[in-house]
Amino acid sequence: MEPKARVVFPLSFMLFITHWFQLAHHGSAAESCTYIVHMDRSLFPSVFSTHHDWFESTVQSTKSATLGHSFMESQTQIVYSYNHAMYGFGAVLTSEELEGIKNSRGFVAAYPDRNVTIDTTHTFEFLSLASSSGLWHASNLGEDVIVGVIDTGVWPESESFRDDGMTKKIPSKWKGTCQEAQDFNTSMCNFKLIGATYFNKGVIAANSTVRISMNSARDTDGHGTHTSSTVGGNYVSGASYFGYAKGVARGIAPRARLAMYKVIWEEGRYASDVLAGMDQAIADGVDVISISMGFDGVPLYEDPIAIASFAAMEKGVVVSSSAGNGGPHLGTLHNGIPWLLTVAAGTIDRTFGSLILGNGQTIIGSTVFPANALVENLPLVYHKNISACNSVKMLSKLKTEVIIVCDLVPDTKLMYKQMSVVYEARLSGAVFFLNGPMLNDSGIGTFPSITISAKEQTFVGMKPAPAVAVYSSRGPSPSYPWVLKPDIMAPGSNVLAAYTPHTQQLQLATMCAAHPEWSAAAIRSALVTTASPLDNTQNPIRDYGYPSQYASPLAMGAGQIDPNKALDPGLIYDATPQDYVDLLCALNYTMKQILVITRSGSYNCAKPSFDLNYPSFIAIYSNKTMSVVQKFRRTVTNVGVGGGTYRAKVTEPKGSVVTVSPETLSFRYKNEKLSYSVVIKYRKHKKEEISYGDVIWMEDGGAHSVRSPIVVAPSGIV
Structure with a gap:
């Protein structure tokens, strides 16, 4: 008799805390394309009433002087004027027009716009956050801290963005707006979601015939809704994920205010739009910027996030970014920017799914298929000739109405290969065995399957946890390897938060509320020096990218954040900003390259230092x-x-x-x-x-x- 079994599965978590923006130049020397142009604020001519007027005049004069083009034929146009995150503008230019701009008064630097690609209910318990004591209590759940989220937009109808329990007076420093547009009106903002704006001029400049399908701050991707509710979502009762993780969901700072800056579009993803969103967030008066993106292969003086976050740091705004999604290889980390906080992704002590045998015995596992999608009363099949699960041809000889039991494998690489083979063979289900700790961020999610560790695990209180997630990018950062990155690790896998009905970030808000007098560097220091290198078995944290190894600081930084200890670091x-400039000077950056980042000539290179x-x-x-x-x-x-x-x-x-x-x-x-x-x-x-x-x-x-x-x-x- 073949044993009958029932397998219980949840859907794939929409884990987007570390999806990332990749770089690619667009256009060519013979074509018009968008350039980001930095100007010298100190050379602003008093004849102009606004900075935008100066930029526009500079572009227009270049347009008129360009040889081989009539005034009407030129495609030159201002896309954005920047005044807070950087000083300058974005414009569509030909290569000849760009050369003219370079010869104009006040020019500092220019580089092409870059095409980019995107990179969290039990989490607060795992971090030992409690409303009666510790950081949550000291910060009053992040009350009145304004978090600006740079992302794909927001689904305002989500219960995470209701303003129940919020104070009815928005901080006076807030200067932002709720932008009315397609399927989004001002009434959708409230005392929780206090702002929502969108930026897509870069997308349109890159393709003048593009049609924006959702031309507003509304989220049709899900990433922005997920990350913003993770940061500051309100209390939501009865939350679950297709039958799993039932309970009350809330963000890390449920009393914080949220402002969404939509800069990522289905039709395109450009640095000029990202920069515009960060520019507006700084102008609006946010306390924290949460940004899940990064730029690879560029120096700090051409990295829009490095440039914008320096301006934010000067104004006391804390910028939190993820390490990347290129793990487990070393040197894949981006956002190795000395003046912001870089966060690695870790697992938590929760997994979902079970294998129920015909005799009623339940074996706990890890899966990414729905809890309410039962695959039951099917035979478990194990055969020594085919259960290596490495041949589609061999597996195809089986009846499809079976659950195949695959051989034990020593590492995740081989397990993922087995998953692909079984999926292609179109069997009804599969059981995979891994000789190591449970990887609760594993699974491909497109067919009923479950992974079982050689050691049985439990649903909540899994040990060991946390561990560094396989996908989390490792340091050092190629852009600046002499500062240890990432800084810390936070939950990034199996995190339940809001999402759009159609389709890791930190407790910085609570830290800012508890210590409004601290600088961004002080907050980062408190998080780093109180982080724990130990898991819940009091052994060193492991690296799921290399299951036999303990995690190095290049994978997890100082370790898992401990928000309550960070409240009182000792x-x-x-x-200071000058300290960072001293570092740039030690790198032998030119004064123009430093000016691109600082936007001000008030800094000097009197004491260059890597230290x-x-x-x-x-x-x-x-x-x-x-x-x-x-x-x-x-x-x-x-x-x-x-x-x-x-x-x-x-x-x-x-x-x-x-x-x-x-x-x-x-x-x-x-x-x-x-x-x-x-x-x-x-x-x-x-x-x-x-x-x-x-x-x-x-x-x-x-x-x-x-x-x-x-x-x-x-x-x-x-």
Whole structure:
């Protein structure tokens, strides 16, 4: 008798926290295309009443002077004027017209617009957030913090965006609007969703004949609705995902205000629109910018997110971005921008799905097919000649009305191959076995299948958790590898949030509400130095990209965020805008390249330095040298209630000797600053490898523990 079985499955989660924007130039030298042009604000001619007038005059004069084109034939046009995220404009130009712009007064730099592509109910419990204590209590659930989400728009009818329980007075600093357009009117905004605007001039400039199917801030993709409700969605009772995760859903900051800036379109995805959205968010007075996108293969002075986030940082706006979706390979991380927070994606302690045998025994597994889509009363089939599940031809010899049991495989790569083969063979269902921890972010979701670990797991309280998700991009960042990225890890897999009916981000809002006086760097420092490198079994966090290994800081940063500890970190590493400029100077950026990022000539290169006051350390050694000695200097600020004494505890990376001086820091009063140095001496082994450790400042009495990860790595990984 073949055993009968029933398999219970949920639908594929719409996990979009780390889908990312890829770069591709469009147009050619002989054609018109959109360029982003940076101008020097200090050279603004007083004859013009507005900056836009100056930009328009510059473009028009270039149009008139261009040889080989009549005035009427030229396609030159202003697409956007930028005044907050950057200073300059976007315009459609021919190559000849671009050369004319380069010779005009005030020109700084120009580069082509870039075509781009996109990159979270139980989560708050997993992060130990409770309304009666900790960060949620201290921030009053993020009350009145304004989060600007740069994304695909919003579905305003979702219950996550109801304003029940919100205070009826929007902060006076808010200058934004609710833009009326196709299938979107001003009444759809409220005291929760306080703003919704859209930007698609870049899309239209790239293709003048394009027809925008949803020409408004309404979301038809789902990504923006999902991420914004994850950040600040209101309480929604009776939420579930096709029968799974039943309960009350809410965002990380359920009392925060939300503003959506739609910059991603089905018809095109362009940097000029992204930049326009960030420009408007800064002008509108947001406290936090949440952005799930990034640019690969460009220097900081041509990266719109780097440029816009510098402006945001100057104004005290915290920018949070994801690490990317290119894992598990090293060096795939983008947004390695020193002045923003880069977040890796981790798993949580929840999985869905079960295999129920004919005798009633239930085996817990992981699946991405609906709970209410039952595949039942079918025979389980295992045959030694075909259960390798690696041949469509062999599997096709079976009756399709069976559930195939595939052989145990050692890694996810082989399991994904099995999934593809079984799907192509069109069998009714499959059971896959993995010799390792349960990958609760696995599955292809297009047919009934379940993955079972060699060790049985439970639905909630899965151990070990968290782990670094397979897809999360790893550092270091090619754009700037000398700052350790990512900074931290947060839940990015199996996160339930709102979505459109048609089709990771952080608790920065709550941190800003609890500590409105802190800079963006201070908030980042608090999150980094209190993050945990341990999972819920109190063992080092594992890397699902390499299941046999523990995760390095290049995969998870300092570790999993601990929002309650971040509320009171003890010490912080702060940084000023000039500190970041000193770093750019050390990179030998020209003054024009620095001006592109800073928009102001008020900064100087008097003290160039690679040694940014960052809450982590990375030493990169050359493949040609046998040893490296690198010295870092750091300054910490005491944000505890009063004085306190901290002593250094060091875990040295393999092959390294780490010296901290002084070994004791004694603070007399709150906000006192003290400095120390770290010297890393590394001697290369025959085998090049990445090694890691940490420096922990332990307060006498155990009240605070301030941890900074250390990475020593060969330059070949960049």
